[in-house]
């Protein structure tokens with residue numbers, strides 16, 4: 001499916017425009033079905049967008065938010081994606097949203113993946129909105145190059161749900177929604193900022209192996225069009 005590039009003058013302008021687009025999609029889902037589902041990324045990029053979106057006027061009590069991926073760390077760990085969402089999105093008006101974490105206080109990351117899959121099974125078939133990020137190595141969600149479970153994660157026949165991932169450069173073991181869970185979101189956004197990420201995107205859009213740059217799986221095979229939001 002084709003990708004569309006939306007380029008903005010700076011991160012603040014991007015955050016405003018992306019918040020408008022996401023708020024409109026969530027509101028449309030609430031009007032149509034009485035509920036909306038929203039999967040967000042972690043990392044450093046989404047902070048301003050989260051803050052902007054948190055002040056948007058919509059019926060947040062009808063919105064269920066989850067993460068596309070998470071580190072196997074508790075929510076008070078500074079590296080937790082949950083913490084980023086709690087501090088920047090689940091506040092202001094969006095404080096009323098329901099949040100389903102991926103991290104589970106289980107004895108192993110594999111058990112946490114099973115618990116998170118069952119805790120999120122009722123949402124995301126498909127998600128109304130999924131926001132992906134991209135690392136400088138071409139990973140998205142926790143689809144890391146040379147990741148322990150990358151083949152399974154990217155296989156379109158792997159069911160919806162959460163699996164584990166370990167990789168050099170990933171730090172802690174990870175929990176990640178599979179490709180099949182994310183690729184058909186009704187609004188599928190890739191949010192990246194900076195010239196270097198644009199260069200990574202250009203490389204990802206050229207010929208090459210998906211395993212080398214897993215974002216290629218989304219750019220090449222997602223059922224939904226990919227809306228790329230970029231600012232320098």
Ligand SMILES: O=C1O[C@H](COP(=O)(O)O)[C@@H](O)[C@H](O)[C@H]1O
Nearest residue numbers: 041042043044045069133134135
């Ligand atoms: O590890 C992660 O990194 C990516 C990209 O993060 P950024 O800091 O370069 O914006 C992020 O999309 C993903 O959710 C996160 O777990």
